[in-house]
């Protein structure tokens with residue numbers, strides 16, 4: 001879900017492929033992707049709104065400080081689906097940012113990585129002094145500014161990346177788990193950003209990939225109980241399999257009443273909205289206690305319902321979390337190595353798709369009413 005921020009904590013957040021028009025030109029004038037003379041690769045290329053075509057495009061040639069990665073798995077993210085669905089990707093761009101693979105070639109000046117290294121496609125901290133294009137300004141909007149760019153992403157057989165960008169996958173962490181590193185970094189970032197404290201009982205609304213990962217991170221971080229609200233049975237089942245203490249179906253039960261009851265009356269200190277459904281924002285603000293917090297990590301592209309009179313008197317707060325930082329990725333890899341994150345019920349045999357399934361899979365994810373984490377085998 002969402003995208004990886006590559007600024008150091010405290011610095012302005014940056015995404016080189018998600019920048020304003022001026023920065024965009026600067027960024028892509030750099031020799032990031034140079035066609036190899038005689039080598040072509042397969043990629044899923046955006047060719048208009050809700051149209052994606054598998055084409056042969058030039059295999060990138062790594063620059064002096066870059067590595068060429070043979071991508072093995074590339075997961076389909078909700079934010080890719082948004083770009084596909086709402087026409088937010090330029091013609092010719094290749095989406096995909098949740099991928100893992102193996103270094104197959106290194107540029108002349110590469111020192112940290114070598115051929116054969118298993119990597120996740122992000123999470124590295126830029127070296128000191130690296131000048132990266134920053135977000136256009138303090139008025140950044142993911143809807144209007146953020147996701148318009150042309151670049152070669154993870155829905156391709158190969159990718160050339162600056163050496164500092166990828167992180168090594170620790171020994172013992174499977175490829176099937178590691179491919180969740182980027183959405184897991186979003187989950188870690190949202191928990192770290194929130195007011196959650198060890199011992200709290202919390203609620204996660206929505207058991208899509210991000211909700212399921214937040215739930216696991218909260219358990220690892222010492223939650224007393226994690227209650228999940230999810231109407232789709234397959235997703236609810238995944239939440240149970242991954243250790244949710246209780247799963248509520250908000251279509252069958254009054255979710256706020258139930259949470260109040262479970263909390264002994266006052267509500268929970270923090271609730272997470274990972275659903276982007278019309279009623280969840282209001283429900284979240286209602287179910288937190290006085291001074292409690294609704295942490296919003298999902299992106300609703302449509303209006304949500306709000307009735308302030310129900311919660312204003314308790315001085316509750318709302319906070320958004322977006323993207324992640326290098327420390328979040330590192331935390332994810334540590335949790336994975338300690339087996340505190342699992343891909344069970346998330347990445348299954350049914351998750352894997354081939355090139356020919358890309359168009360239909362993106363269409364399928366536009367209405368994710370079942371539990372689906374789809375992964376392209378590149």
Ligand SMILES: [Zn+2]
Nearest residue numbers: 001002003077
């Ligand atoms: Zn993502």
